[in-house]
Structure formats: structure tokens, C-alpha cells
Amino acid sequence: MTSLSNLKIVFIGGGNMASALIGGLIQKGAQASHIAVADPFEPTRKSLETNFEVSTGLNIQGLSEKIQKADILVLAVKPQQFKEAAAELAMVFKECANKPLCLSVAAGIRTQDMARWLGHDRLIRAMPNTPALISQGMTGLYASPQATPDDRAHAESICLAVGKITWVSDEKQIDDITAVSGSGPAYVFAFIEALEKAAIAQDLTQDQARLLAIQTVLGAATLASQSTDSPGTLREKVTSKGGTTYAALQVLEQKNWSEIIAQAVAAASARGAEMGKEFGQ
Numbered sequence: 001m002t003s004l005s006n007l008k009i010v011f012i013g014g015g016n017m018a019s020a021l022i023g024g025l026i027q028k029g030a031q032a033s034h035i036a037v038a039d040p041f042e043p044t045r046k047s048l049e050t051n052f053e054v055s056t057g058l059n060i061q062g063l064s065e066k067i068q069k070a071d072i073l074v075l076a077v078k079p080q081q082f083k084e085a086a087a088e089l090a091m092v093f094k095e096c097a098n099k100p101l102c103l104s105v106a107a108g109i110r111t112q113d114m115a116r117w118l119g120h121d122r123l124i125r126a127m128p129n130t131p132a133l134i135s136q137g138m139t140g141l142y143a144s145p146q147a148t149p150d151d152r153a154h155a156e157s158i159c160l161a162v163g164k165i166t167w168v169s170d171e172k173q174i175d176d177i178t179a180v181s182g183s184g185p186a187y188v189f190a191f192i193e194a195l196e197k198a199a200i201a202q203d204l205t206q207d208q209a210r211l212l213a214i215q216t217v218l219g220a221a222t223l224a225s226q227s228t229d230s231p232g233t234l235r236e237k238v239t240s241k242g243g244t245t246y247a248a249l250q251v252l253e254q255k256n257w258s259e260i261i262a263q264a265v266a267a268a269s270a271r272g273a274e275m276g277k278e279f280g281q
Contacts, residue, residue: 004030004157010067010100012060012085013076014039014048017105020132021074022052024161027135036066060088067092070100072154075114079106079279086117093120101151103158107178108275111144111171121146124155125174127182128162137163138184140177142170175272179265187264192217 004025011018014037026032035054039045045056057063067073067089077085082104093099103124104114115121124147128139139159143152152167159165168174192213199209224231239245 004028004161006031006034007072007154007157008034008066008070009036009072009074009158010063010070011035011037011074011076012089013037013078013081014041014044014056015076016130016133017128018074018076019048019051020130020137020162021076021105021128021158022048022054024132024135025158026052028157028161030161036063036070038063060085060092064092064095067100068096072158073100073102074158075102075104075106077106079108079275082106082109082114082279083117086114090117090119093118101147101154103155107182108175108272108279110276110280111142113276113280115144122151123147124151125171126155126159127174127178128159129181130185132162135162138181139163139165140174140181141165141167142174143167172273175269175276176265178272179268183268187261188217 032053037056099120105126111123123144125142128137131137195213196209
């Protein structure tokens with residue numbers, strides 16, 4: 001992992017994920033004076049300036065000088081806005097003596113399309129998730145063949161600032177990571193929501209139900225992360241045949257719980273691939 005203190009970083013888009021990354025970067029040693037953000041919404045710019053003391057601009061053109069001097073450009077725009085932003089960046093890149101590494105956090109947008117729009121091929125795709133907001137994120141990374149070892153190290157430094165990372169060698173696997181960890185927090189929130197409702201149905205209060213559901217998921221996930229046992233072994237340790245947990249798991253098995261999860265992840269992965277084709281035109 002490289003030092004963050006001297007890296008010059010420009011963010012295109014200043015939403016929640018950009019904000020999480022900026023906060024993590026500064027906490028890990030990046031200098032706010034070396035970070036700039038382009039975002040069209042004034043409240044977003046004001047919030048970033050107030051919270052992190054970074055410089056901001058209304059649009060890409062307004063930050064052209066900083067982009068030309070940047071080490072890393074983080075593309076944190078929505079997939080449907082990516083092509084338009086890339087067209088603006090391509091104009092700025094024409095004035096760059098050394099184009100920066102482009103690190104994209106846009107779901108579905110493929111490196112081949114980025115390269116075509118940007119006229120630039122040192123590219124890395126990142127798929128972080130929302131727990132990055134509390135520095136507990138999980139990020140999948142894929143580098144184009146033209147990305148250098150330094151590029152990879154810089155991308156690692158940025159993403160490790162908000163959690164853990166894993167690299168893949170096949171770009172298709174970024175869609176799989178999107179389906180598992182990118183979308184995964186929503187699956188967990190849905191489970192917490194369902195467990196809370198089930199607790200209320202058993203005559204517990206809403207406050208009790210929420211506390212029980214959240215702390216149970218948090219505790220179980222923490223135990224799984226710290227234990228040398230597999231999740232399957234941990235499950236078995238909680239389950240006595242004929243006991244209460246066994247009765248509950250029997251219902252989940254009868255409802256094909258594992259198959260439902262597998263189908264959900266497959267659907268999310270397929271949608272990621274579709275988005276690449278849809279927005280890559």
C-alpha cells in the first residue's frame with residue numbers, strides 16, 4: 001500500500017460513496033488540500049467543503065487544472081451519467097501531459113467502454129459497498145492490462161481507507177462481486193427487517209425487536225469474522241437436533257432458503273452485465 005499523503009486526487013461526483021472515500025482517505029493520512037471534487041449540486045459541495053475542507057467545483061471544466069495535475073481521478077458518478085462525464089473528461093485529457101489513473105466506482109460500466117470514451121486506458125474498476133461510510137466496506141477491484149503496479153497500489157490505498165479489498169483477474173467477476181457485496185448490504189438489511197417483524201409478531205416491542213435483530217446480526221457477523229471455523233461449522237455449533245434452532249432452520253430449508261439467495265445473487269450479477277451493455281452504447 002502506498003502513502004496517501006502526497007497523492008493528488010480528484011473526484012468526479014461527490015455523493016455518499018465519494019464522501020465515504022474522502023473521509024476515509026483523510027483519516028488515513030491524505031491531505032484535504034490535495035483533494036478536489038466536481039459536483040453540480042451546491043448543497044453537496046458545501047457539505048464536502050465544511051466536513052472535509054476539500055476544494056470543489058461546479059463541473060469538470062472548472063477543475064481542469066487540478067485534473068491535469070492529479071495522480072488519481074475517482075469517477076463516482078451514476079452509471080447513466082458516466083458517458084457524459086467521460087466526454088467532458090476526454091476534452092480535459094487532451095491537455096494532460098500525463099493522464100491520471102482513472103478509478104471508477106460506477107456499477108456495470110466496462111473498462112472497454114471507459115477507454116473508448118476517455119481515450120485513456122489506465123483504468124481500474126472498483127465496487128465498494130455502503131458500509132464504507134463507517135470504514136467497514138468491502139471493495140472488489142479489477143485493473144485493465146495497461147494499469148501499472150503503481151496504479152494498482154494507489155487504488156488499493158484508496159479502497160483500504162474504508163475497509164477491505166479483493167482483486168479479480170476477470171472483469172466479469174466485478175459483476176459477481178457487485179451481486180454479493182455491492183448489493184449485499186441490502187440483503188442483510190432486508191433480513192434484519194424481516195427478523196424485526198417476526199419478533200414483533202411474537203409480542204416483543206418494536207424497540208426490543210430492532211435491538212435484538214440488529215445486535216444478533218452484528219454479533220454473528222463479528223464472530224464469523226474472528227473465528228477460524230467456517231460459517232457452516234458455526235451454524236452447526238448453534239444447532240442441536242430437535243432444538244429451537246433446528247426447528248427454525250428446518251423451515252428455512254423447506255423454503256429453499258439457500259436457493260433463493262443463490263437466485264437473488266445471480267439476478268443481480270446478470271443485471272450488472274446488462275447495465276454494462278445498456279450504458280456502454
